[in-house]
Amino acid sequence: MGLFSFIKNAGAKVFGIGTTDAEDAEAAAAEALKLEKAAAEKLxxxxxxxxxxxENLNIFIDEDIAIVTGLAYDQATKEKVVLVxxxxxxxxxxxxxxxxxxxEPEAQFHTVISGDTLGKIAKEFYDDAMKxxxxxxxxxxxxxxxDKIYPGQLLRIPALN
Structure with missing residues (x-):
């Protein structure tokens, strides 16, 4: 599937990766690496x-980039892992x-904006809000x-069968 872009400051907080208060560059780098490893384990x-x-899930985080490898059972699982x-x-x-x-076919994706609801998104993609x-x-x-979606969140929009 390749690279997916997300809004860095939206979503669930994972230990505070990408931020540090350390003054010393070497100590800051060591602390960042520690936080990145902890965040990867939490994910x-x-x-x-x-x-x-x-199977064989591996996540490597470098600053604000996450690299994920492994064998997913199906396309939907793979896409859900990327979204998590x-x-x-x-x-x-x-x-x-x-x-x-x-x-299986890849899903489309939609970034939630202010005012979006799942019904509004369904209307946009399926021409039917009730979907x-x-x-x-x-x-x-x-x-x-x-009812619990938030601006900046990326959602899977699967093809209708």
Whole structure:
């Protein structure tokens, strides 16, 4: 899939990556590396907790860029992993280097703007606001409520069968 851009300061905070108060450059670099490793581990644990099926998952964070590798069960799982990582505060780019075991068509993506609702997004992509549950289901388990989306969040918009 390649590179995905996200809004760096939107989303769930992952330990404070991308920020440091250290005055000494060497100490700051060591602290940043420590935070990046901790954030990567937290993201891996989140993906496990969400029960996304991916083998040999590896996440490497360098400043605001996350590189993710592994074998995803299917395309939807791969896209959800990218969204979990990218919709985390401090991540601006996800370099998706994962492979997929069971291929299917790639989804489209939509960045939520102020005033968006899942119904409004469904109307835009499917010409039917009542298809919002399709978008909600496609973004589970990251979304827990169809009314809880936020500006800057990137959502999967799957093709209708």
């Amino acid at each position: 891996k644990q989140t993906i496990v907790d969400l029960q996304l099926q991916i 990582i990218g919709n985390s505060k401090g991540i601006a780019i996800v370099d998706d280097q994962m492979t997929v075991e069971h291929t 919002y549950p399709v978008i909600f289901e496609a973004n589970k388990p990251m979304l827990t409520d169809p």
